[in-house]
Amino acid sequence: MDRRAALLVAFFILILAPHIISAQTDCGVVDVVQYPVDEETWVLAQGYSVASPRHQGRFHTGADLYGGRNTSFASPVRAIANGRITYSYALGWGRDGGAIIIEHTFPDGSIYYSMYGHVMPFSGDQLPPRLSCVQAGEIIAAVADVRPAPHLHFEIRVNTPDAPGAGYTREAPEDLGYRDPLQFVANQQTWLQPYHLWHALADHDLQTPPLLLNDNSFLYIDDGLTLRRATSDGRVLWRKRMEKVAISVTSFQGSSLLTFADGTMQFVDADGNFGDAWRVPDLQPTGAPIIAQSWLLFPTIEGELVAVDENRRNVLWRVQDVPGISRWRIFGSDLNWVLGLLTTSNEVLTITGSGVVLERAPLRESASFGVGPDNTLLAYTYGGLWQIDLDSEWTLELPDAPRGGNNAALLTTSAGHRILFDGRVMQSYDSDDAMLWQTALNGITGRVEMAQYDGINLLLSEHGDIAVINGAGRLCGQTRVFGRTGSLIWYDLGDDNTLRLAIADQILGLDWARFTQAC
Incomplete structure (x- = not known):
């Protein structure tokens, strides 16, 4: 192609570009x-990127959603968002039904494609025509009668708008432009909200809390081998690849300290420069530490809890038979403190500051901790709300408390109020045990944590639920991002009025004032 022809091609591209963009929008x-x-009644039958024995170990490119026996067939399928149909064929998958692909243009200009497989016309004998517009929630098809049972195959892609694909691939779906569809929908439901400020995605689920710095920027460890620093609004400033697995980054002596899985500790500054390093003898930590006054308490590969001194050089004591840490709380005084610890096997341990185990109390289900009166610990369990003193004596704190358990949480306030969430209902009691209010919270699942900022109660779950309830018990804000069982839950309200959260593989910032404006 000569120079004149190239200029003509460029000219026509410039002329046609606005029309192409207009056609998309x-x-x-x-x-x-x-x-x-319906997310309330349909379940995940086969997840995204799962290797399928029925397909020679190929990876699933979408999510198979199933509505139950005798209910999936002919159920309506709706467009997930406004968009333009780019593919529509009732025999797109032959005997396994039809397929529809919709192109979606997002406010930032990005384009994604949603694909709906194993479908048939909802009414009449035709699927919606190619190039037609659809609105969010519009019925576009019905679930067809396909193998092995009627279900919807749902995909999100960044390419391939005009072919249904095979549904399975030998390569990693992410590398071919597929995205986890359920994760995509859950996150976008929050990312499109006006209170969403920013988000930063990690390559893997975070295993240890980020470390906030004085300017509200933060350090975080991704996949154990990559250390990143992000600005206060989530933009990555730098990343450093490490030679061995890091399990935590904590503050120490005005700097940041990395702890590695082999017991090595090393300074790192705000610019990513690594400093002095040393190894703590007989320490092989497996997770983020408990910060107990000036000490660090690490779970270890040997199933122990190991205390490292204030200089981060020596082991002070170790407690055996600690299979993993689920929750913890320090109570007592600076000079006489006790650790209340819930293990992953639902056992409550009370351990003195000198490493003496006062008691091991097995529980039926999980528990949540709070601060009680007179330097005691409150434990909200399946058996009710209990007070634990410095001698590890248990007494019933609230006779009429609802049952706690795996999905329950406890929050104690500076006013002496106790706020209980039993997995369905949140209740507040004053210091005289009188109920102040109660409110139902529907659809909250998984492990739950609660906090209070400016008199507003914040509830978070490992499955991505985010809710705010005002001081009178009124639900005044609720959203959800993607989360899964075992996800890290971390939160902090900064002096810039940004609520920073870490759940699963993302850290995000919400405008606290806008999110709570209805409170």
């Missing part, structure tokens, strides 16, 4: 994203 820009079927 004349079906509307995405302002809301929803699930293609």
